[in-house]
Amino acid sequence: MITEPNPSPVHSRKDLLDIESLSAEEINHLLETAKPFKELFTRSVKKVPALRGKTVLNLFFEPSTRTRASFEIAAKRLSADVTNLAVSQSSVVKGESVLDTVDTMQSMKVDYLVVRHGAAGIPNQIAKHSPASVINAGDGNHAHPTQALLDAFTIKEAMGDFSGRKILIAGDILHSRVARSVSICANKLGMEVGIFGPPTLIPHGHPDYFHTFNSFEHALEWEPEVIYLLRLQLERQSAHFFPSLREYHQVFGMTRERFELVSRKGIYIMHPGPVNRGVELTDEVLTYDRSLINRQVENGIAARMAVLYWLQPGIPSPTIEEKAET
Amino acid sequence: MKPMRRLFKQANIASQDNPMPAIADVLVDESGVIRDVSPDIPPSTDMKVLDCSNKILLPGLFDMHVHLREPGREDKETIETGTNAAINGGISGILAMPNTDPPIDSGGMVRFVRAMARDRSGIPVLTSGCITKGRAGKSLADLADMHTQGAVMITDDGSPVADPYLFRRALEYSRHFDIIVASHCEVPELSRGGAMNEGAQSYRLGLPGIPACSEEISIERDLRLAQCADARIHIQHISTARGLAIIRRFKEEGVRVTCEVTPHHLLFSDNDIQDYNTHLKMNPPLRSPEDNKALLDGLNEGLIDVIATDHAPHTRFEKELDFASSPFGITGLDTALISLFTHLINKGLIGWDCLVRRFASEPRRILQLEPADIVTGSTADFIVFDPNGRTHVNNSFIKSKSINTPYLGLELCGSVDMMVRGTEILLDRGGCRNEPLFSSKGGME
Incomplete structure (x- = not known):
């Protein structure tokens, strides 16, 4: 029978804030841990008692249904008690800082804080402030580590291994926390990473290991085995990153013509969802047998269970106030 | 207390002419004037003798770029707390920036700041005035009034004068008053929304970037306009190697340009912003380590004036607040000297002459103020610095009303032990032994 995964020599951490601070060993450990959790989903009772008596608070400053639901189900399948809290980011305007909100939450003695916020670095700030384990569920353009873990899990499930395999990430690289976390994760796991998008959306100072291309066709000649399409925030058009959605789709999107080539080659397609049909991809992609998009959603729960199971609440580091006193 | 003569014995006197301080005694008379600076001044019974062996005497520093926040944001700083922070850090004169609320854009506002400073400050507080009314960049502020009331510089610091036509006219008009125009260089359309230097680190942290070209294009524009207007111009807080190269070119062409660098742009780079530390967020932002190097070279070479x-x-x-939402800026008055000592002088990267010239002599010269040299006949305006001391930067040390400094909680080398201005001792941490070096009868060692 499957119970909980065996304790591993990989030490646990207090927080999961980004992929960058994880070693390849830790990432692999989390992927291994997720596997038995996923097997659990085929059973009639999809629950283990690992986090019984623990409280998980989903603290979402940015609207989200999918990620929040995924964390909620993951926590419940580990028998934790879960509370969801949607906080308006504009509470800052009223003179309440995020740390004030966290202080209020802390009085409720939660063990895990799952945080999503529109500003980069908020989870780091909370982690320093709170004894609860903080899990970054997406912060501004910075990081989305559980997304990268579920993606890595999905790639491994589809292809068996990582080493030397090629992933092409396409779209708005500059503003994407998903692209940041997925590329770092893929690189740590030994994959080659290519990026493609309009030059306006390719960041200055991106890592040296990125392969870059001047056309989608050129990128396909590099023979990627996975194409990871990013969701385009439609408001980028008004900031002049590209002239029109029509042109974006034609030049930088997965058009029907490109998709025919991609499907002939049997290249896997991934997307963090939700998709913009006719912008980053054509409709046909969604019914493609090598589209991993639905698998990503399913694996999200197992990967997040692995993360919750691995982390250990602990002691926060000193705050500004304490530093000033010393 | 009755004024008395003070003899600073065996001090290492730093000047703008020698990298290493030279030992001498300094006698300050009862009227606060330096009476004698020579190797061995015999003490007498009517003198208070201070043992300054192993201490450094240097002119009081002058900081020509300070935000005092009064009026408007007295919760952040006041003229009183700001000047106390300056004294704490060895700075004996400051120039206030006009971006208060309301801004210092009229003779009346200049008068207010000067009057407040006279009441509340032990050191000279000069003020600048705005180039444009309300710092709005739309029309020129009344310069004659501000000048009459004592404004010594005009600047819209915090933002550039975006309209090149208006800035050109301001430069031309300033010539009539021989007042220096200082420029905060930035192209707002390029920097808008940015939180830190654009580059590998901003990508890593997922923070919106401010490209170096935003500052450099603006420096180029402003110097070309100053050249065209034949006006004096001062470029504030330069942060990039290319910006410095532009200044070099215009200096070589004979444009009357001076420029300043902040301690933090010399000592920190964007690589230091590891964990969203908002105490490293300022405008212009911290740039690359290569920029640090270029600025340090420029300072040693004399290309950077202040x-x-x-x-x-x-x-x-x-x-x-989160990094992107938190305001730009860090404090510097309390820590500037000790941080420069710790990271530059102590490591031999700059000499004491460079520090004295760039942080005491040149700012006073540019603003046409009296020098503060430690020479016979001038009014005492110097500090006693202990190079072997340590300063723990914590709440009890910091005299600014705010604690937004990257040094918070850290220990720095050196300690500002004393500040002497005329007959007054504005700061005395008790570092100098008061008892004479010799027996009370005046016998020699």
Whole structure:
């Protein structure tokens, strides 16, 4: 029978804030841990008692249904008690800082804080402030580590291994926390990473290991085995990153013509969802047998269970106030 | 207390002419004037003798870029707390920036700041005035009034004068008053929304970037306009190697340009912003380590005229916001000298002459003020610095009303032990032994 995964020599951490601070060993450990959790989903009772008596608070400053639901189900399948809290980011305007909100939450003695916020670095700030384990569920353009873990899990499930395999990430690289976390994760796991998008959306100072291309066709000649399409925030058009959605789709999107080539080659397609049909991809992609998009959603729960199971609440580091006193 | 003569014995006197301080005694008479500077001044019974062996005497520093926040944001700083922070850090004169609320854009406002300073400050507080009314960049502020009331510089610091036509006219008009125009260089359309230097680190942290070209294009524009207007111009807080190269070119062409660098642009780079530390967020932002190197070279070469802090106090609440939302700026008055000592002088990267010239002599010369040299006949305006001391930068040390400094909680080398201005001792940490070196009868060692 499957119970909980065996304790591993990989030490646990207090927080999961980004992929960058994880070693390849830790990432692999989390992927291994997720596997038995996923097997659990085929059973009639999809629950283990690992986090019984623990409280998980989903603290979402940015609207989200999918990620929040995924964390909620993951926590419940580990028998934790879960509370969801949607906080308006504009509470800052009223003179309440995020740390004030966290202080209020802390009085409720939660063990895990799952945080999503529109500003980069908020989870780091909370982690320093709170004894609860903080899990970054997406912060501004910075990081989305559980997304990268579920993606890595999905790639491994589809292809068996990582080493030397090629992933092409396409779209708005500059503003994407998903692209940041997925590329770092893929690189740590030994994959080659290519990026493609309009030059306006390719960041200055991106890592040296990125392969870059001047056309989608050129990128396909590099023979990627996975194409990871990013969701385009439609408001980028008004900031002049590209002239029109029509042109974006034609030049930088997965058009029907490109998709025919991609499907002939049997290249896997991934997307963090939700998709913009006719912008980053054509409709046909969604019914493609090598589209991993639905698998990503399913694996999200197992990967997040692995993360919750691995982390250990602990002691926060000193705050500004304490530093000033010393 | 009755004024008395003070004899500073065996001091190492730093000047703008020698990298290493030279030992001498300094006698300050009862009227606060330096009576004698020579190797061995015999003490007498009517003198208070201070043992300054192993201490450094240097002219009081002058910081020509300070945000005092009064009026408007007295929760961040006041003229009183700001000048106390300056004294604490060895700075004996400051120039206030006009971006208060309301801004210092009229003779009346200049008069207010000067009057407040006379009442509340032990050191000279000069003020600048705005180039444009309300710092709005739309029309020129009344310069004659501000000048009459004592404004010594005009600047819209905090933002550039975006309209090149208006800036050209301001430069031309300033010539009539021989007042220096200082420029905060930035192209707002390029920097808008940015939180830190654009580059590998901003990508890593997922923060919106401010490209170096935003500052450099503006420096180029402003110097070309100053050249065209034949006006004096001062470029504030330069942060990039290319910006410095542009200044070099215009200096070589004979444009009357001076420029300043802050301690933080010399000592920190964007690589230091590891964990969204808002105490490393300022405008212009911290740039690359290569820029640090170029600025340090420029300082040693004399291409950079002035060190100034851009002291910018902010409340704890504001600096505890997320990095992108928190305001730009860090404090500098309390820590500028000890941080430069710790990271540059102590490591032999700059000499004491460079520090004295760039942080005491040149700012006073540019603003046409009396020098503060430690020479016979001038009014005493110097500090006693202990190079072997340590300063723990914590709440009890910091005299600014705000604590937004990257040094918070850290220990720095050196200690400002004493500040002497005329007959007054504005700061005395008790570092100098008061008892004479010799027996009370005046016998020699």
